[in-house]
Amino acid sequence: MISAPNDTKDRDTPLDDGTAAHARGSFFGRRKGHKLRIHQADLIDNLLPHLALNIATPAPEQLADLFDGEPEDVRLEIGFGGGEHLIAEAQAFPNVGFLGCEPYVNGMAKILTQIEAHSIGNIRLYAGDAAELLAWAPPHSLARIDLIHPDPWPKRRHWKRRFVQDATVKAMARILKSGGEFRFVSDIDDYCAWTLAHLMRSSDFVWTAERAADWQKPWDGYTMTRYGRKAEREGRVAAYLTFRRVGKSSSFRGNAPHQS
Numbered sequence: 001m002i003s004a005p006n007d008t009k010d011r012d013t014p015l016d017d018g019t020a021a022h023a024r025g026s027f028f029g030r031r032k033g034h035k036l037r038i039h040q041a042d043l044i045d046n047l048l049p050h051l052a053l054n055i056a057t058p059a060p061e062q063l064a065d066l067f068d069g070e071p072e073d074v075r076l077e078i079g080f081g082g083g084e085h086l087i088a089e090a091q092a093f094p095n096v097g098f099l100g101c102e103p104y105v106n107g108m109a110k111i112l113t114q115i116e117a118h119s120i121g122n123i124r125l126y127a128g129d130a131a132e133l134l135a136w137a138p139p140h141s142l143a144r145i146d147l148i149h150p151d152p153w154p155k156r157r158h159w160k161r162r163f164v165q166d167a168t169v170k171a172m173a174r175i176l177k178s179g180g181e182f183r184f185v186s187d188i189d190d191y192c193a194w195t196l197a198h199l200m201r202s203s204d205f206v207w208t209a210e211r212a213a214d215w216q217k218p219w220d221g222y223t224m225t226r227y228g229r230k231a232e233r234e235g236r237v238a239a240y241l242t243f244r245r246v247g248k249s250s251s252f253r254g255n256a257p258h259q260s
């Protein structure tokens, strides 16, 4: 069964500092687009259940246990869209386990097609709101979180819909290992400034850039996504921001079931 996005009102959440409130409302986009082709619908029905995370049950102590073999690290990509970047990373790093989160069913169908075509074994999927996944994952369990061209919500009255909020920054800090990375890409200047402001006022992260080239150029081996290509075509330049998780989180001690 596909693990449906949970209604967090009806279950205990590990966090009570605002992340739960955000989890009730972090996804504002479309869940469905054009009708799926027959094979895509078949993959949703028959392949996705084998790869889907079931966040209604507690997370394993080690996220590596979700994968065959012993991945050396586990990473998460939030809102992978058509999955171009996630597929390329999973192929480039076969010893890493990847969690991909995307509520848009047509994106999920696209990535399943690629997973099947290339027999990729190191991706697990969640077809819901990433804030729920952040609340589910055990502390210090991820080496990296990627957020690539998130929905920009440019109007001021919609800023609260942006994925980057103080609560999600805290939630990411909780589950990233010390030294782990949060990578953010956007071609919307205002969202980049917003993200810098949110991450820099968190004592859990430092921005790693030392020179302009560090945020003006993509990382080595970076695979451009559909939205990245669209931005380039339309003349918008993306920024590539890397934040490193520093120290150990203390904000969540005492109220998280998964304590290290």
Ligand SMILES: C[S@@+](CC[C@H](N)C(=O)[O-])C[C@H]1O[C@@H](n2cnc3c(N)ncnc32)[C@H](O)[C@@H]1O
Residues within 6 Å of the ligand: 026, 027, 028, 029, 030, 078, 079, 080, 081, 082, 101, 102, 103, 104, 107, 128, 129, 130, 131, 148, 149, 150, 151, 152, 163, 225, 226, 227, 228
């Ligand atoms: C602008 S698209 C970018 C897709 C892809 N990363 C790319 O660069 O082509 C943003 C994606 O984030 C997904 N998204 C939005 N809110 C989300 C959330 N709360 N959790 C997970 N994914 C989300 C949307 O469904 C959409 O596919």
